[in-house]
Each structure stands twice: as structure tokens, then as C-alpha cells.
Amino acid sequence: MWQNPANAMKNTARTRLIAGIALGLVLGLLYGWVIRPVKYVDTTPNTLRADYRTEYVLMVAEAYSGDADLDAALIRLAALGSQPPLDIVLEAIDYSIEIDRPRSELEVLNRLANQLRDLQASPEIGGP
Amino acid sequence: MNKGKWLPLVIGLLLGIAAGLYYAWVVNPVEYLETAPAALRDEYKADYYSLIALAYASTDDLERAQSRLAQIPDPDYASTLSQLAQIRLAAGRPEREVRALALLAAALGESPAPFATTPSTQGDSSPTPATATRTATITRLPRTNTPTATPGAPFEMVEKELVCNLDLKVPLIQIEVIDAAGQPVPGIEALVIWDEGEDHFFTGLKPELGIGYADFTMQVGVSYTLQLVDADIPVTGLFAEECAGEDGETFPGSWLLTFQQPAAEN
Numbered sequence: 001m002w003q004n005p006a007n008a009m010k011n012t013a014r015t016r017l018i019a020g021i022a023l024g025l026v027l028g029l030l031y032g033w034v035i036r037p038v039k040y041v042d043t044t045p046n047t048l049r050a051d052y053r054t055e056y057v058l059m060v061a062e063a064y065s066g067d068a069d070l071d072a073a074l075i076r077l078a079a080l081g082s083q084p085p086l087d088i089v090l091e092a093i094d095y096s097i098e099i100d101r102p103r104s105e106l107e108v109l110n111r112l113a114n115q116l117r118d119l120q121a122s123p124e125i126g127g128p
Numbered sequence: 129m130n131k132g133k134w135l136p137l138v139i140g141l142l143l144g145i146a147a148g149l150y151y152a153w154v155v156n157p158v159e160y161l162e163t164a165p166a167a168l169r170d171e172y173k174a175d176y177y178s179l180i181a182l183a184y185a186s187t188d189d190l191e192r193a194q195s196r197l198a199q200i201p202d203p204d205y206a207s208t209l210s211q212l213a214q215i216r217l218a219a220g221r222p223e224r225e226v227r228a229l230a231l232l233a234a235a236l237g238e239s240p241a242p243f244a245t246t247p248s249t250q251g252d253s254s255p256t257p258a259t260a261t262r263t264a265t266i267t268r269l270p271r272t273n274t275p276t277a278t279p280g281a282p283f284e285m286v287e288k289e290l291v292c293n294l295d296l297k298v299p300l301i302q303i304e305v306i307d308a309a310g311q312p313v314p315g316i317e318a319l320v321i322w323d324e325g326e327d328h329f330f331t332g333l334k335p336e337l338g339i340g341y342a343d344f345t346m347q348v349g350v351s352y353t354l355q356l357v358d359a360d361i362p363v364t365g366l367f368a369e370e371c372a373g374e375d376g377e378t379f380p381g382s383w384l385l386t387f388q389q390p391a392a393e394n
Binding site for chain 2: 049
């Protein structure tokens with residue numbers, strides 16, 4: 001079939017442009033996702049992996065068992081996100097049970113959870 | 129050969145790379161939702177260290193504290209923690225936190241970490257603590273665990289010595305605090321008062337000089353009063369007395385005060 005040389009050249013150019021874009025896209029994604037992905041080196045505690053997060057909560061609970069400073073414990077737990085502090089501790093307890101942590105650790109966590117429950121309940125005691 | 133015919137390919141390639149990078153870095157970047165403590169911002173790392181120290185102060189479980197510290201690779205934990213204690217002391221953070229950091233730093237200073245620290249995978253660079261430049265030598269006594277002061281038993285000054293040491297660049301009030309058995313005690317708070325102000329410091333913040341050691345820099349011509357918070361009687365009239373060097377030249381001297389907790393009476 002006869003093709004106008006000008007049209008053939010145009011088609012070739014378009015094909016090469018599309019091939020270039022496709023190849024570039026692949027290279028760009030490869031570079032951006034694999035070779036040099038965005039690095040999060042300045043993260044906050046709320047991005048910690050579940051095991052580290054649980055360890056963090058355990059440390060808060062251990063510190064609390066030493067100083068009985070509930071306000072300080074609340075401030076420390078707040079670093080783990082906007083969830084209610086009791087939920088954060090309960091999550092840590094669940095995870096600790098799941099990975100079969102020692103009973104002593106569960107007790108420390110549970111003591112903090114109980115204090116947080118009391119704290120949640122206390123405003124309603126004197127309420128209308 | 130017509131170079132122009134490859135131009136569309138090159139333009140396409142550049143457009144594609146730009147679009148790919150934009151998508152990979154901006155629109156849908158790799159998300160690190162499950163990070164490790166080593167990736168924490170410096171201020172949170174410092175908080176993490178404090179938390180480890182506070183937990184250690186409560187549980188006295190050094191092995192656990194060491195395994196927790198290993199989550200944030202650092203060449204010298206004892207030094208980093210003692211530096212942090214001093215920074216937090218200066219920042220007016222709670223005494224309990226500073227004391228906990230000092231205690232853990234002291235415990236680590238005498239008990240090298242038994243673990244191999246894992247290399248960071250996040251390109252993290254923990255602050256490298258400054259190395260001590262002082263040349264004072266304090267003899268450390270072999271011990272098996274970190275002693276703490278017996279609650280309620282006040283310390284007494286048992287020795288006061290003028291130190292004429294040219295290696296000390298500035299005149300210091302140096303204190304050594306030991307328990308009834310002669311073992312150095314970290315985490316003891318000392319208060320220094322002078323005409324225009326006051327300051328406080330803790331033993332154990334320079335574990336390289338001994339875990340019961342602490343010092344304070346004096347200004348020449350100023351008289352200081354020092355009192356351990358756990359002692360009854362203050363030491364007054366401390367000032368940088370003149371010392372004579374070998375060549376007859378004078379320089380301001382330092383004081384070394386040793387405090388000891390009396391043995392419990394049976």
C-alpha cells in the first residue's frame with residue numbers, strides 16, 4: 001500500500017515520542033520508587049511499626065509505674081497519634097497478647113489502662 | 129544520518145522521566161508507615177532516650193534498656209545520654225528525667241553494651257557526642273551494678289581538697305559522691321549558690337570521669353556555696369584559690385569535695 005512519505009515520517013515521529021514517554025515513565029518510576037525513593041528520616045512516633053509502638057507504650061507504662069505521673073504518661077502517649085490514650089494502651093495490650101509477651105509486661109500495661117479508664121470515668125462522677 | 133528523527137524519542141523520554149518522577153515523588157511517593165525508632169526526628173529520638181531511661185529507672189533492667197537503645201544506633205550511648213541529661217537539665221526538664229538519664233548513662237559507662245548495634249537502614253545519622261577533652265583522672269572501682277543512694281541517709285563531706293592542676297583549663301568545683309561502701313553514686317543533685325545566681329548539676333553526667341563525679345565551673349573572684357540536695361550541711365566559701373605552677377606562675381585552682389553516705393546504724 002502506498003503511503004505519503006510525509007505522513008510516514010509523522011507517524012514514525014509520533015511512535016518514537018510515545019515510545020520515549022513510555023520508556024521515560026518507566027525509568028522515572030524506577031528511579032523514584034526503587035533507586036532513590038522518598039526517604040522519611042525525620043519521622044514522628046505515630047509512624048512507628050506495631051512492635052516498636054507497643055514497646056513505646058510499654059516504656060510509658062513502666063515509667064508511669066515508677067513516677068505515677070499520669071499527666072506525663074498522657075503527654076508521652078499523645079506522641080503516638082490522636083487516638084484516645086486508652087485505645088493506644090489497649091492496642092498495645094492486644095498486640096502484646098498476640099505476640100505472647102510476658103505476663104509482667106501485660107500487668108504493667110494493664111495498670112496504666114486502668115488509670116486511664118478511671119480518668120475517663122471521673123468527669124462523669126460529679127456530672128449532672 | 130538524520131539526527132532530528134530521534135528528537136521525538138528524546139523529548140518523549142524526558143517528558144516520561146519527568147512525569148514518572150513527579151508521580152513517584154509527589155503524587156504517590158513510597159510511604160513509610162512502619163518506621164523504626166532510628167528514623168525518628170532528633171527531638172523524638174531524644175524523647176525516646178528519655179523514655180528508655182525512665183523505664184530503666186523504674187525497672188532496673190539494664191539489659192532491656194540496652195536492647196531498646198540498640199534500636200537507635202549510636203557509637204557511644206553513655207556519652208549521648210549524659211549529654212542529653214545536661215541539655216535537659218539546662219532546659220529545666222523534670223529532675224526525675226535528668227536523674228534517670230544520668231543513671232542509665234552511668235550504668236552504661238561502666239557496663240559496655242553487650243549487643244552489636246544494627247546498622248541504620250534509613251541513612252540516619254545520630255548526633256555524635258563530643259569527646260571529653262579534660263584530663264582529670266578518677267579511679268573507677270570495679271562494681272557489678274549501679275548503686276543508688278540509700279533513701280533518707282544524708283551525705284556528709286568527708287574530704288575537701290584544693291586541686292592545683294594546670295590540665296584543668298578552668299577552675300572547677302569537683303564533687304565525688306560515694307555510698308557507705310565507698311562505691312560512687314550517680315544521679316545525686318548538687319546545688320551551687322553564689323551572689324548573683326544559682327545552678328544545679330548531677331553526678332554521673334560525665335561517666336568517663338566516674339559515675340559519682342560531677343563538676344561546676346567557677347568564675348574567678350566569686351564565692352560559692354555548694355550543697356548536695358541529699359546532704360544536711362552546705363559547704364560555704366568555695367572560690368578559685370590561687371595555685372602556683374612550677375615556673376612560679378599562678379593560676380586559679382579547683383576544689384575536689386568528696387561526699388559519703390554514712391554507714392547505716394544497726
